[in-house]
Amino acid sequence: MTALALPILTEPSESLSDLIPSRRPDRTQRQLFDSHGRTIRDLRISLTDRCNFRCVYCMDPDVRFAPNEHLLSQQEIIRIARIVTSLGVTKIRLTGGEPTLRPDLCEIITGIRTWSNVELAMITNGSTLTPASCQHWKAAGLNRITMSIDTLRQDRFARLTRSTTTPQQVLAGVHMCIDAGLTPVKLNAVLIRGFNDDEAVDLAEIARTFEIEVRFIEYMPLDSGHRWDTSKWVSAAETRAAIELQFPLISCDIDDESTTARTYRFADGAPGRIGFVAPVSTPFCGACSRLRLTADGKVRPCLFSTREWDIRSLLRDDRATDDDLAHFLMDVTWSKQAGHGIATPEFEQPARPMSAIGG
Numbered sequence: 001m002t003a004l005a006l007p008i009l010t011e012p013s014e015s016l017s018d019l020i021p022s023r024r025p026d027r028t029q030r031q032l033f034d035s036h037g038r039t040i041r042d043l044r045i046s047l048t049d050r051c052n053f054r055c056v057y058c059m060d061p062d063v064r065f066a067p068n069e070h071l072l073s074q075q076e077i078i079r080i081a082r083i084v085t086s087l088g089v090t091k092i093r094l095t096g097g098e099p100t101l102r103p104d105l106c107e108i109i110t111g112i113r114t115w116s117n118v119e120l121a122m123i124t125n126g127s128t129l130t131p132a133s134c135q136h137w138k139a140a141g142l143n144r145i146t147m148s149i150d151t152l153r154q155d156r157f158a159r160l161t162r163s164t165t166t167p168q169q170v171l172a173g174v175h176m177c178i179d180a181g182l183t184p185v186k187l188n189a190v191l192i193r194g195f196n197d198d199e200a201v202d203l204a205e206i207a208r209t210f211e212i213e214v215r216f217i218e219y220m221p222l223d224s225g226h227r228w229d230t231s232k233w234v235s236a237a238e239t240r241a242a243i244e245l246q247f248p249l250i251s252c253d254i255d256d257e258s259t260t261a262r263t264y265r266f267a268d269g270a271p272g273r274i275g276f277v278a279p280v281s282t283p284f285c286g287a288c289s290r291l292r293l294t295a296d297g298k299v300r301p302c303l304f305s306t307r308e309w310d311i312r313s314l315l316r317d318d319r320a321t322d323d324d325l326a327h328f329l330m331d332v333t334w335s336k337q338a339g340h341g342i343a344t345p346e347f348e349q350p351a352r353p354m355s356a357i358g359g
């Protein structure tokens with residue numbers, strides 16, 4: 001058994017084999033691949049589980065956050081970024097919670113960029129952006145930003161996000177990102193039946209006016225209240241059909257098999273694109289190249305993993321070398337499940353909501 005710090009048992013029913021991933025049979029190749037033949041190229045790092053919004057499909061108002069001391073420090077995040085880069089990761093996305101709430105965000109970007117030539121992206125709700133912050137992030141080495149907006153109507157926006165931010169503020173943020181060169185900018189939207197599913201065309205029109213990609217993400221069972229059900233869910237096919245009544249679409253070539261979105265351009269030649277991310281109706285698990293690191297230092301092989309692996313204990317053990325951490329990441333990746341199985345009767349919603357996993 002290793003002399004390094006072992007993960008802490010938090011449940012009486014847990015055993016060490018629940019907490020230490022089984023060893024990958026062959027560790028000679030310094031790459032992250034799983035037992036289903038997939039290679040990991042993309043790491044999503046959640047910088048915080050906190051958020052200034054409480055989107056109805058993500059966080060209940062009384063959601064509880066991890067104590068500050070559980071959150072990975074700037075140095076710990078940068079160390080992981082450096083190690084995964086050496087293991088073949090080429091894309092890192094900073095997420096949350098709301099990543100722009102991290103006071104040391106600029107230092108984290110700078111630190112990752114110092115060690116790594118990855119494509120570095122961030123996803124934000126857009127509420128805190130200023131022209132200066134966008135320019136600082138760009139200068140520090142951030143490549144691009146994705147933002148989220150689910151409705152263009154102020155009253156709905158307030159009910160959906162339970163915040164005082166306006167849709168206009170988020171859209172102003174799109175201009176700030178474009179001006180700062182944080183491009184290509186993408187805008188995510190989640191449609192909920194009976195709430196905002198009548199806005200597909202209006203949201204699609206933003207793609208045309210702002211000359212960006214608007215991505216419709218199917219509502220997933222990852223809300224903190226566990227109230228997701230199929231009656232609130234709108235399929236990508238239905239959304240696409242609604243958009244095509246107004247704006248016929250032409251499918252774009254797939255240039256990256258592991259991409260989550262299927263993209264379309266406008267048949268009338270207007271600028272901008274529409275993307276559909278359909279994990280519920282059309283799972284793309286077979287081509288998944290992603291691994292996730294939560295803000296409190298758990299590695300999750302899948303968004304829907306019911307099992308996650310504690311790398312924070314290792315990071316905080318002075319004896320753990322970069323090689324120990326690399327081997328841990330290789331072993332966790334090896335354990336990646338074949339698929340999320342949302343449509344199967346055995347599907348179990350993860351205890352953590354999207355905001356605590358890092359979307």
Ligand code: SAM
Binds near residue numbers: 148189220
């Ligand atoms: N706070 C930032 C934001 O909202 O962009 C970043 C984190 S958020 C968890 C990342 C993305 O996850 C957002 O685009 C959000 O709409 C999406 N999301 C959150 N909960 C979801 C759910 N239950 N189903 C589908 N997408 C969800």
Ligand code: SF4
Binds near residue numbers: 096125
């Ligand atoms: Fe916050 Fe993003 Fe979740 Fe909305 S979707 S509550 S902005 S983390």
